[in-house]
Amino acid sequence: MPNQQRYINEAMNADETEQKILQLAKAIPADERVPSGFAMRVMSHVREIHTRETSQADEQFLRLARNIPANEHVPYAFEKRIMAHVRALLNENPFTIWSRMLWRAVAPCLGVMLLAIVLAFGRGDSNGTEPLATVDPPVEAPDQNAIDFETVLLASFDDLEYTW
Amino acid sequence: MEATAPLADTDLRTDEELITAVVGGEVDSFEELIVRYQPRIFGMARKYFRNESDVEDVVQTIFTKTYQKLGSFNHTAPFEHWFMRLSVNTCYDALRRKSKRHEQAITDVMFENETDDAWHNRLGSIPDPNDQEALDKASELVHTVLGQVSEKARIVLTLQELEGRSIKEIAEITGWSISLVKVQAFRARKEMRAAVERFLSREERL
Numbered sequence: 482m483p484n485q486q487r488y489i490n491e492a493m494n495a496d497e498t499e500q501k502i503l504q505l506a507k508a509i510p511a512d513e514r515v516p517s518g519f520a521m522r523v524m525s526h527v528r529e530i531h532t533r534e535t536s537q538a539d540e541q542f543l544r545l546a547r548n549i550p551a552n553e554h555v556p557y558a559f560e561k562r563i564m565a566h567v568r569a570l571l572n573e574n575p576f577t578i579w580s581r582m583l584w585r586a587v588a589p590c591l592g593v594m595l596l597a598i599v600l601a602f603g604r605g606d607s608n609g610t611e612p613l614a615t616v617d618p619p620v621e622a623p624d625q626n627a628i629d630f631e632t633v634l635l636a637s638f639d640d641l642e643y644t645w
Numbered sequence: 646m647e648a649t650a651p652l653a654d655t656d657l658r659t660d661e662e663l664i665t666a667v668v669g670g671e672v673d674s675f676e677e678l679i680v681r682y683q684p685r686i687f688g689m690a691r692k693y694f695r696n697e698s699d700v701e702d703v704v705q706t707i708f709t710k711t712y713q714k715l716g717s718f719n720h721t722a723p724f725e726h727w728f729m730r731l732s733v734n735t736c737y738d739a740l741r742r743k744s745k746r747h748e749q750a751i752t753d754v755m756f757e758n759e760t761d762d763a764w765h766n767r768l769g770s771i772p773d774p775n776d777q778e779a780l781d782k783a784s785e786l787v788h789t790v791l792g793q794v795s796e797k798a799r800i801v802l803t804l805q806e807l808e809g810r811s812i813k814e815i816a817e818i819t820g821w822s823i824s825l826v827k828v829q830a831f832r833a834r835k836e837m838r839a840a841v842e843r844f845l846s847r848e849e850r851l
Contacts, residue, residue, distance in 0.1 A: 538841045539834075541768050543806050546787045548771045549780060551688035556701065560679040563708045567675060570709070 660724040668716055675715075679708055686732055692803050693736045694743075695788040703739045707732045730818050733800065737819075740796040768844075793840035798833035805830055 485508075656663070656677040666674040686707055690700045711731060718727055768786065772779035791799050804810045804818065812830065816823045 538768065538845055539838050542787075542790060542837070542841050545768060545771060545783055546791075546807055549784050549787060550774055552691050552784075553684035553688040555683050555687050559683060559701075559704075560676050563679050563705060564673075564676050566705060566709055567672065567712050570712070571672065 661720055664715055664718060664720075664724060667712070675712055678711075682728065683708075689732060690736060692807065693740060693799065695785065695792075699739070699743065703736055706739065707735045710735060726817065730820065733804070733818050734820070737796055737800050740799060744796060790837070790840045790844055793843065794833065794836040797829050798836045801826065801829045801833040802837055805833075 485505075656674075658666070658674075658677070660678065660681075663674045663678050667678070683704065686704050687700065690703050690707075694700045694703060711728060714731065718724065772783045774780070791802065794802065800819065801815065804815045805812075810818070812823055812826050815821075815830075816826045819826065821829070
């Protein structure tokens with residue numbers, strides 16, 4: 482405090498008063514205290530401005546987009562091109578349609594096949610019996626087939642015997 | 646005295662009469678339907694696609710689908726509604742296929758050969774309808790920003806914000822419920838805001 486008073490006195494007495502006042506001003510330490518919540522207050526204001534600017538940009542963009550007239554220009558003879566395409570659809574080769582349908586059927590068929598496999602194995606496990614794939618089919622005696630074949634082969638000759 | 650030129654050969658049949666004829670086997674009547682609706686369909690498709698070949702492809706798909714499904718049109722509502730619904734759904738499918746095939750970055754097309762603030766100025770200025778170059782640039786900007794949002798958002802933004810359709814109309818066209826359209830509209834607006842923000846922040850960095 483005495484220092485400050487001395488400075489003031491010197492300043493008042495000196496010829497270059499302005500310089501002294503400036504020196505005095507420099508001697509006063511900066512008060513850097515910040516009110517509580519000041520940063521938050523400023524940031525909320527900044528966000529508000531940002532939102533307003535962005536929404537203005539939205540509106541500007543939409544206004545621009547609305548003001549572009551629809552370009553309804555049609556290429557020359559475009560309808561002829563579509564009609565040619567439609568007629569090509571009408572005159573499509575039946576084999577092409579058939580092969581397309583077959584290809585479309587591939588996925589469902591695979592699905593059904595997988596389902597059947599799962600069901601077959603699932604049933605085998607749940608009943609405690611052997612799976613279907615491992616059950617042996619009934620086997621006929623090999624001689625019986627040979628006998629049947631011979632009977633069929635010689636049937637016509639038997640008929641001939643009767644007519645003679 | 647010179648003979649007057651004959652009037653253009655216009656088909657005066659209504660849409661419904663033409664449809665009945667096409668379904669009955671008179672394929673040529675379909676051409677009249679194409680001629681009637683193709684300008685509007687081209688105008689609509691150009692809102693969703695920038696590339697002219699994409700536009701032509703999608704319009705061809707729309708008319709081919711229309712021909713194939715014409716038998717399922719039951720004449721209870723106007724043909725125009727049924728047709729617009731089919732068209733928008735076809736555009737949506739095409740957008741989905743295209744976005745899977747080709748993701749375009751916002752910087753790919755936007756800032757080449759442009760000065761720093763050219764796009765920013767363009768966002769704020771309405772182009773002169775007679776200045777084709779300005780219209781093309783504005784259209785490119787709109788496509789670029791809308792290209793950054795999802796396909797659903799793009800459909801909703803185009804129908805609601807650009808064409809001015811109501812929520813109910815959008816629900817009828819898309820086949821979504823009214824509450825779903827409301828949710829999508831909210832999300833679409835949010836996505837668009839983010840896209841515009843990205844666009845502006847990118848520009849500030851340049």
